[in-house]
Amino acid sequence: MQEALRFLVPDAEPVDRTDFIERARRLRDAPEASSRRGLPLSIRSLHKSFGANQVLRGVDLQIPAGQFVAIVGRSGCGKSTLLRLIAGLETIDTGSIGFGEATRPADVRVMFQEPRLLPWANVIANVEVGLGARRREADARRRALDALAAVGLADRAADWPGNLSGGQKQRVALARALVSRPRVLALDEPLGALDALTRIEMQSLLEAAWRREGFTALLVTHDVAEAVALADRIVLLEDGAVALDLDVAPPRPRLRGSPEFGRLEETILDRLLGPRRRP
């Protein structure tokens, strides 16, 4: 019997502890990852006014799960208000916003034009804020580090936000938004304050995250080229209602300066500015 055991033991696969933990983690994350698709949004005759000022006058929009939608329009057209309503930052007057199924609060995340990092918390702690109630779980630090690594800032984890550049701060904000693996990401001109080069960098970072995670993305922007570069679909808001709803066909990754690109940009700008007023 003992001999038999001795014979058997060397054959048995030794349990590698690190591998075991890794596999357990994958198992735990797996069901989440498989259902990790964006949520569909259905917005029905949405109205919102601030005092006498009617900002949204009946917006209807059906967004399939996982779509990347850019919302463009002149300032004051209500695009930011629409985003704030979707994020639950304002109350709806009339109409409705449906997410297809029961949502957890962490399923909808917002990224603002300002990074809004806590200056008194270091970078990694700021990312952990994004985990919401789950930041007290044992592996919160690891998840935050993963998210930080995904935006290329793992080596700045211990720094204060005050020592980062504008683009780096916005990348930390992106990591914070993504760390809870949201199913809808609302972006309110998050790249508006960045310089042109950093903006292009951030655009590809954002696109990569969207392709990897498959969330539904709503990007409010005043930069038509940005909308054309990133979105599956461009919605133009005018006077608080949808004025134009365009599908963007070019395959990804998109090359800036292609003729198709230019035509699309032209169409939208024409509509935004009025054809006669363009030089």
Added chain:
Amino acid sequence: MSLIESLPRIRRWRLPRPDGLVPWIVPLAIVLVWQAACVGGLVPARVLPAPTEVASAGWKLLLSGELLRNIWVSFWRAIVGFAIGGSIGFVFGLANGLSQLSNRLTDTTLQMVRNVPHLALIPLVILWFGIDESAKLFLVALGVFFPIYLNTLHGIRTVDPQLIEMGRIYGMSDGELFRRVIFPGALPSIFVGVRFALGIMWLTLIVAETIAASSGLGYMAMQAREFMQIDVVVLSILIYALLGKLADSTSRALERLTLSWHPAFQK
């Protein structure tokens, strides 16, 4: 990685700075000039005793135990008064900064009381408390209350609303929002209040002790005046200066410790 990141900060903090003595050059020069003026006969000893005489008076008082006892009594009064007035001011500042109702209820009253110079209450306080400990503590607490109240309130009011909105979106509870966003945001302003309050604390205490006390530094100075011991009077004044500096250094050290994130404290 986090260790390496924080190394330069620790090293900068630990290194004995060779220029650390620079701030003391001017006080030292003043004392030297003062000594020279006294020895040279420029200043008569009845107007201003030489630093050496002040030092020897201090040594005598130290040996008799009187000096330490008086410093301790004053120090205790200052700390206890500061703790009482400071905590009440802090609590009111929090309440009025966080609750509109509380603010409407109490702010007007507090602003009216604030404009009464608290030292004007000394006659009344003597009538109420006699020259008991409670009289001094009451005055110090009252003096310390307002700078802490006003600056706590201001700090909480001026916390970036965008950060509060961010905290709410990320699901922070009220307690968490306070702990992680509102309080740290208000802290720089609270420290301004603390440093103001420390100055007022000494001022109030010394005035109160010179008028109504039977122990403490202020009492020691008043007694010395009665007996024309001008060296002891000057000694008391010098001790006030040193205690004031000590209080200021303590609050600065606390600031550096808690506000290391702030660009102004990273040098």
